Amino acid sequence: MRILAIETSCDETGVAVIEDGRRIRANVIATQLAHQATGGIVPEVAAREHLRAIDPITDTALRDAGITLREVDAVGATVGPGLVGCLLVGANYGRGLALAAGLPFIGVNHLEGHVYANWLLQTEELRPEPELPAVVLVVSGAHSDLVLMEAHRRFRLLGRTIDDAAGEAFDKVARLLGLGFPGGPEIEKAAKDGDPNAFPLPKAWLADRYDFSFSGLKTAVLRLTKSLEEKGTVPVGDVAASFQKAIVEALAEKTARAAAEHGVRSVMLGGGVAANSALRAEITRRIAVPLHVPPPRLCTDNGAMVGAAAFFSLRHRGAEMPAGVRSNLPLA
Amino acid sequence: RVSALLALDTSTEWASVAVFDGSAVLAEETWHAQRRHAEDLFPTIERLLTLSRQQIGTVDKVAVATGPGSFTGLRVAIAAAQGLARGSGAALVGISTLDVLAYPHASSKLRTCPLLPAGRGEYYAALYQERNRKWARRSPFIVGSLVDLCRQIGTHTLFVGEIDAEGESTLRDLLGPLALFAPPASRMRRAGYLAELGWNELAERTQAPLGALEPIYVRQPAMGGSFAQPFTPPPADDAALGLPKRTA
Ligand SMILES: [Zn+2]
Numbered sequence: 041m042r043i044l045a046i047e048t049s050c051d052e053t054g055v056a057v058i059e060d061g062r063r064i065r066a067n068v069i070a071t072q073l074a075h076q077a078t079g080g081i082v083p084e085v086a087a088r089e090h091l092r093a094i095d096p097i098t099d100t101a102l103r104d105a106g107i108t109l110r111e112v113d114a115v116g117a118t119v120g121p122g123l124v125g126c127l128l129v130g131a132n133y134g135r136g137l138a139l140a141a142g143l144p145f146i147g148v149n150h151l152e153g154h155v156y157a158n159w160l161l162q163t164e165e166l167r168p169e170p171e172l173p174a175v176v177l178v179v180s181g182a183h184s185d186l187v188l189m190e191a192h193r194r195f196r197l198l199g200r201t202i203d204d205a206a207g208e209a210f211d212k213v214a215r216l217l218g219l220g221f222p223g224g225p226e227i228e229k230a231a232k233d234g235d236p237n238a239f240p241l242p243k244a245w246l247a248d249r250y251d252f253s254f255s256g257l258k259t260a261v262l263r264l265t266k267s268l269e270e271k272g273t274v275p276v277g278d279v280a281a282s283f284q285k286a287i288v289e290a291l292a293e294k295t296a297r298a299a300a301e302h303g304v305r306s307v308m309l310g311g312g313v314a315a316n317s318a319l320r321a322e323i324t325r326r327i328a329v330p331l332h333v334p335p336p337r338l339c340t341d342n343g344a345m346v347g348a349a350a351f352f353s354l355r356h357r358g359a360e361m362p363a364g365v366r367s368n369l370p371l372a
Numbered sequence: 373r374v375s376a377l378l379a380l381d382t383s384t385e386w387a388s389v390a391v392f393d394g395s396a397v398l399a400e401e402t403w404h405a406q407r408r409h410a411e412d413l414f415p416t417i418e419r420l421l422t423l424s425r426q427q428i429g430t431v432d433k434v435a436v437a438t439g440p441g442s443f444t445g446l447r448v449a450i451a452a453a454q455g456l457a458r459g460s461g462a463a464l465v466g467i468s469t470l471d472v473l474a475y476p477h478a479s480s481k482l483r484t485c486p487l488l489p490a491g492r493g494e495y496y497a498a499l500y501q502e503r504n505r506k507w508a509r510r511s512p513f514i515v516g517s518l519v520d521l522c523r524q525i526g527t528h529t530l531f532v533g534e535i536d537a538e539g540e541s542t543l544r545d546l547l548g549p550l551a552l553f554a555p556p557a558s559r560m561r562r563a564g565y566l567a568e569l570g571w572n573e574l575a576e577r578t579q580a581p582l583g584a585l586e587p588i589y590v591r592q593p594a595m596g597g598s599f600a601q602p603f604t605p606p607p608a609d610d611a612a613l614g615l616p617k618r619t620a
Contacts, residue, residue, distance in 0.1 A: 084443060084593035091447050095454045095583040109459065125444045128410055129451045135414050136455025139428055140462065364410035 041113045041354075044101070044137070045347030046094070048130030049122025049150045050182055051086045052340065053093040057105035057112070058347030061355070062161045066104035067337075067344040068097050087125035094133050101343070109141050116350025119147035119361060120369025122182075127365035146350040147361030149369055150341075151185060152195065154178040154310030156348035157334040170332045171305035175298045177323075179291060180311030180340065181207030181222065186250050186294055187371065188302055192356040195371035198298050199250025206287060207313050209244075209254040213261050213283050217276050224313055227280045231318070234277030236285035239264055244290035250298055257286055288319045296326035308332040314339045376426050377433035377574075378417065378456065379567035382409040382449040383441030383469040384488055384534060386560065389416045391424040391431075392567035398424035400564045409448040431462055435570025437561075438466035439588040440496040440513055441488055446587040454582045465570045466585045471509060472566045473533045474500040477554065478507040480530060487533040490515050495539075496590060497521055499529075515590050522546040532559045 042065070047054035051072045057065040072089045102108065117134030120127055131147065138145035155176045159169055175198070176187040184201035204212070207224060214223025219230060241264070244257040261283050268274045291313075299307050306329050313319065315336045324331050338344060362369070376398070379390040387405040391398045399420040405412050421428060436453035439446045450466070457464040473486030477500075484500045495518065499511040514521065518539060530552045531543060543551045553559075 082593060087444070087447060088589070088593065091451060092583065092586070094451065095458060096581075098458060125447070128444060128448050132410060132413070132448050132451040133455035133458075136452040136457075137459040138455075139414065139417070140431070140456040140459025142428070143459075362411075363415070364408065 041351065042107070042111060043114045043116050043146075043347045043350050044098070044109075044112045045148070045343045045350055046098070046115070046117040046130040046134045047150070047153065047341055047343045047346045048090045048094065048126050049118045049120070050126060050341055051081050051089075052342065053090050053097055053130075054341060054343035054346070055094070055097045055101040056343030056347045057101055057107065058160075058344055058351060061156070061348050061351030062159050064160055064344050065107070066101040067342055068101045068104060069337075069342050070097055081123075083123045083125050086123060087129060090126055090129040094129055098133075098137075109137075112141070112143060114138070114144045114146055114350065114354060115141070116146040116148050116346055118150045118153065118346050119364070120150065120366035122150055122367065124365060124367045127367070131365050144354070146353055148346045148349045148353065149371060150346075151178055151183065151187065151371055152349040152353070153345035154183070155187065155189060155195070155308065156352060157310055157338045157342075157345035158308045158332045159348050159352070160334065160338055160344055162335060170308055171330070173302060173304045174306045174308055175295060175302065175304050176308040176310060177291060177295045177314075178310040179206045179313035179319075181205055181211060183311055184252050184254070184291075186298055188298065188304070192352050197371055199252065199294060201252040201254060202246070203253055203255040204258065206252070206254060206291065207311070209258050209287060210313065212258055213280075216262060216265055217274070217279060219276070219280075222312070224316060227284055228316055228318065230277050230280035231284045232277075234275070234279070234281030236281040238275065238278035239282040241282055241286040244287055245294055250294050252290055252294065254287065257283070284316075284318055288316065288322045291319060292322035292326055295323055299327050299329060304329060306330045306332060310334065310339060312340045374430045375432050376424075376430045377435055377567050377571050378431045379435045379563040379570060380413070380417070380449040380453055381437035381469065381472065381561060381563050381566055382413060382445045383437045383439055383561070384445060385442070386534065387412065388561055388563035388566070389413070389420055390563035390567045391420050391426055392564065392571060394571055397564035397567060398426065400562060402560060402562050409445055413448060413452060428460070431456070431460065433571065433574055434462050434464045435566050436464070436466050436585070437469040437472055437566055438585070439469050440490070440515070440590045441469050443587070443589060443593075450585060450587055454585065457582050463574050463579050464582055464585060465573050467566055467569045467573065468509075468513070468588055469561065470496065470498045470513065471569060473561050474498070474509070475565045475569060476558065476562075477530055477532060478502065482530040482552065483527055484530045484532060485521075485525070487531060487535050487539070489534055490591070493517060495521065499524070513588060513590050518542045518546065525550065528552060530554060533561070535559065
């Protein structure tokens with residue numbers, strides 16, 4: 041079964057062609073450059089860019105896959121969570137395309153997409169699927185969600201950030217330290233030459249819950265940097281390493297505890313922050329089951345993960361999707 | 373050969389869909405969608421196709437209202453129309469929402485000014501008039517307050533579109549007897565007119581690439597909002613960093 045899949049929930053326009061939920065026949069992503077000038081995403085600008093890009097990118101994806109719409113079996117598109125103005129572009133384009141081509145339309149939950157990125161194959165070789173139940177940590181500039189996947193289409197949100205997303209914290213601290221955007225890779229690079237124990241920073245979690253909170257940590261880094269500035273120069277490497285340690289420990293601690301409590305058979309990552317090697321190392325150290333991490337291109341938002349989620353959603357028929365789009369769409 | 377045009381308009385809180393066969397409007401629905409365009413649009417399309425006894429396969433033309441109007445609303449119908457055209461190979465045409473509003477009043481011979489709410493107490497507008505037996509838009513697309521707009525009006529003008537009671541009395545105060553109003557039912561925007569304009573336009577020109585069809589935004593996007601954090605040098609305090617207000 042071939043699915044044409046569309047992702048427009050934030051600032052990446054993605055269209056992919058996915059076969060049987062796992063094989064990538066095409067995966068076209070247009071990253072919006074308009075936001076670099078503003079250093080953050082302006083929703084109206086993002087929605088305008090999606091509308092400009094969606095049809096040409098769909099055309100490219102079909103060409104890349106070497107197929108016509110007649111060889112497509114279903115259309116999937118993200119319907120939430122995300123920025124409503126952005127979601128509406130991909131969802132309505134996808135619905136229109138499905139109706140006119142006589143194909144079923146599948147509304148996809150964006151978080152399920154990040155989870156199912158772990159099912160996508162990198163080569164022609166058929167790897168075994170990740171074992172369930174599993175705990176999935178989705179961390180990016182837009183999400184910090186800890187999810188229990190009991191079975192296909194049976195998800196439970198265990199915890200999430202109560203303020204900023206982890207990726208946002210990386211971005212803001214990077215800006216504070218005079219490093220570039222996006223902050224994740226910049227902090228990781230600067231932290232390599234730093235001492236992670238140089239400065240004690242507060243924990244970024246809430247006791248007795250699986251929720252995260254990164255705003256206190258961020259403020260502590262701000263105060264620390266200010267006091268260091270008053271004394272002289274800021275040791276950027278040491279501050280970056282101490283900050284990274286605090287955020288990675290919070291994410292790894294909660295993930296490992298959830299994995300132990302629910303007796304899962306694997307742990308999976310998703311979202312741009314999953315590319316952080318300190319995070320992967322720290323989680324691996326703390327868990328006794330296999331850790332799955334998609335390659336960086338499939339960790340950030342893309343159409344392929346939506347195609348994978350659409351396939352499994354069709355195969356395992358879960359909860360009905362709402363007719364429109366929802367900024368806060370809950371997991372099935 | 374069987375041929376049908378599907379017309380979609382979600383430019384404002386009011387939405388409208390029609391099916392047209394080149395000579396008659398076979399089915400049409402106009403409703404107060406408020407913010408539910410995305411939920412309502414596809415069920416409405418499917419219902420009207422059934423009512424007009426058309427299959428989606430016979431739709432070989434799609435016309436869509438391109439604004440000005442609500443940015444998000446415009447994108448709902450335009451994205452849907454692009455998807456429909458991509459899915460079936462139908463021809464796609466965009467028509468200004470203000471053109472659609474003015475068109476039914478062409479035979480009145482009056483200068484006609486359609487109005488649509490632009491937020492912040494302002495309106496989108498344009499002026500239409502017959503000259504040398506040709507009905508056409510005679511001004512650029514304008515956005516402004518009714519006071520700004522009335523400075524450009526020196527003759528009897530028929531106002532149509534989404535004008536509430538307050539707007540109507542403001543126009544009467546500013547223009548006196550020069551301000552004429554169509555009755556509420558004929559002020560509305562109906563996709564049957566969009567369909568007719570779209571059909572005529574498609575008869576006259578060749579298809580442009582689907583992605584080339586853009587909304588008429590008129591206004592630039594506002595750079596405010598919680599996601600916008602302009603790049604600044606290392607900041608001095610929480611507020612400058614764009615950090616959320618701290619709760620005790
Ligand atoms: Zn995402």
